[in-house]
Amino acid sequence: MKQYKVYGIGNALVDTEIRVEDAELAAMGVEKGLMTLVDEARQQELVSQLEDHLVTASRASGGSAANTVIAATRFGGSGFYSCKVANDDNGDFYLADLEAAGVDHNWTEDRGDGTTGRCLVLISPDAERSMNSFLGISETLATSELVPRAIEASEYLYMEGYLVTSPTGRAAAIAAREHARANGVSTALSFSDPGMVEFFREGLQEMLGEHGVDLLFCNEAEAVSWAGGEELARAADTLKQVARRFVITLGARGALLYDGERLIEVEGTPTEAVDTNGAGDMFAGAFLYAITHGRDFETAGRFASLAAARVVSRFGPRLSASEHDAVLREFFGAVDQAK
Numbered sequence: 001m002k003q004y005k006v007y008g009i010g011n012a013l014v015d016t017e018i019r020v021e022d023a024e025l026a027a028m029g030v031e032k033g034l035m036t037l038v039d040e041a042r043q044q045e046l047v048s049q050l051e052d053h054l055v056t057a058s059r060a061s062g063g064s065a066a067n068t069v070i071a072a073t074r075f076g077g078s079g080f081y082s083c084k085v086a087n088d089d090n091g092d093f094y095l096a097d098l099e100a101a102g103v104d105h106n107w108t109e110d111r112g113d114g115t116t117g118r119c120l121v122l123i124s125p126d127a128e129r130s131m132n133s134f135l136g137i138s139e140t141l142a143t144s145e146l147v148p149r150a151i152e153a154s155e156y157l158y159m160e161g162y163l164v165t166s167p168t169g170r171a172a173a174i175a176a177r178e179h180a181r182a183n184g185v186s187t188a189l190s191f192s193d194p195g196m197v198e199f200f201r202e203g204l205q206e207m208l209g210e211h212g213v214d215l216l217f218c219n220e221a222e223a224v225s226w227a228g229g230e231e232l233a234r235a236a237d238t239l240k241q242v243a244r245r246f247v248i249t250l251g252a253r254g255a256l257l258y259d260g261e262r263l264i265e266v267e268g269t270p271t272e273a274v275d276t277n278g279a280g281d282m283f284a285g286a287f288l289y290a291i292t293h294g295r296d297f298e299t300a301g302r303f304a305s306l307a308a309a310r311v312v313s314r315f316g317p318r319l320s321a322s323e324h325d326a327v328l329r330e331f332f333g334a335v336d337q338a339k
Helices: 022-028 040-049 051-056 064-074 089-100 136-140 148-152 161-165 167-182 194-199 201-208 220-226 232-239 279-291 297-312 321-338
Strands: 004-009 013-019 035-037 058-062 079-082 103-105 117-123 129-134 154-160 186-190 215-219 246-249 255-258 263-266
Touching: 004 064, 004 148, 004 167, 004 279, 013 089, 040 051, 040 117, 040 129, 058 064, 058 089, 064 079, 064 103, 064 154, 064 186, 064 279, 064 321, 089 103, 117 136, 136 167, 148 154, 148 167, 154 161, 154 167, 154 279, 161 167, 161 194, 161 201, 167 186, 167 201, 186 201, 186 279, 194 201, 194 220, 215 220, 215 279, 220 232, 220 246, 232 246, 232 255, 246 279, 246 297, 255 297, 263 297, 279 297, 297 321
Parallel strands: 004 079, 004 154, 013 117, 035 129, 079 103, 154 186, 186 215, 215 246
Antiparallel strands: 013 058, 117 129, 246 255, 255 263
């Protein structure tokens, strides 16, 4: 048995979530529903404009791949995360949060000077999240942050597509994928955001590699964009060229899965969405937990749909430890009783 179920690599960002109105997004020039990279000055400008909102803001360690690895671990798996944080308060907070979730990481020595990355997550009334990310020191994440022995000791390597924006981060993801492949470790990648597919397609192709990945996660907009604007069925055929298996999340409509042999439709779990931040990350984490614990694709998809529904029904990108346990009991208790 491998030591880790999932080894993740991605940006380390401390999230600050703030509720806003659509008119405020427009007034600030924020593009709704996307992740936008900003410099520190622009992020501070936005924070200043939202100063009267900060009393309702909440802080959490984030980054797409981190959310996924934490979810898989809290469901009962085991995870390792490679990232880059600075020797500052946010860096201390970030690593402590990983450790509290039971996730091992690459930082055992001095982290060096700099600023830990931050993400301003603006939640509008329709539950859509608009992210403005200042990567800080995370922009320089490189192969030196990889821990090869931990990759070898994992069942899956999971890479976030956001790394494509950083030359050194992209190179680290490629090196991790090559090392995983050479050591029989399955590889997974998330496209992460429609903007990554639209503006960084060539870099994502490099991360996927000549032979593709074992498992790809994306949402409908990302899948259709990758296929050049084709309908979903055509997009699914196109994804088969870069991934042996894949998951296309469809929001409230559920997900379309490909297990290497057949397409599987999974219905969405009814819920009242208040915050979609972290929904895709949770879906991936729950899905990876399930397939690394002997569940088939369809069961994993239905479990992930339930977990994602629970996350969007509350504010914040993650569930608490007790909420993870409750989702496990609710779903697998019913599944096992039905056998």
